[in-house]
Amino acid sequence: MTKVKITVGAINKDAGSSRRYKTGGWRTMKPEVDLEKCVSCFKCFDYCPDGAIKKTDEGIEYDLDYCKGCGICAKECPVEAIVMVKEEK
Template sequence: MSKWDISKIKEWGWQEHPIGSVIPEAATTDGYATGGWRSIRPILNLDKCVHCFICFIFCPDTSIVIDGEKMAGFNLQHCKGCGICAEVCPPKAIHMMNEAEALGLEKCLLPEEKPKEEKSA
């Protein structure tokens, strides 16, 4: 069977499936800065936060930072911007902001969205 021949895949047992990936040790995700995937980021309004930690429980990336008994913000090295924390926060103390806007950058525009250049006569 060649590497890419999957013509008989419906007949395969588990032995025919190639190894997809290997995780050599535990907690390796800590080494990957997944924050670079983000297009929107969470913004905390501390005045509204009641420090209930519901966001901490639901965050799939363990990116809620806690200082003592207080919600202290987000680990933006790992936060992927999924927005779950903003959805589950009871007092709506978190809102999501466009990443480019947060960084003070212009948004990336698709070619059809860019203003047309005026041609000189």
């Protein structure tokens, strides 16, 4: 973890600095999207608790630095374009 010098009153001015911590390491299952099937409804984007899905022109893209592998996206995808596969370590 990044060490920083303490601030007065523990006020943290480094907004969004949680991104330094990569929660992707927690994952045991990994999502894979079939962009051929994806209809860009972006339900997965809205439901993802971790903001680990980005919208793209082709559909979506995962930010595996943060995906915890919860599987909500795969379960909620209305066209079954996402599958969860075992994470290779």
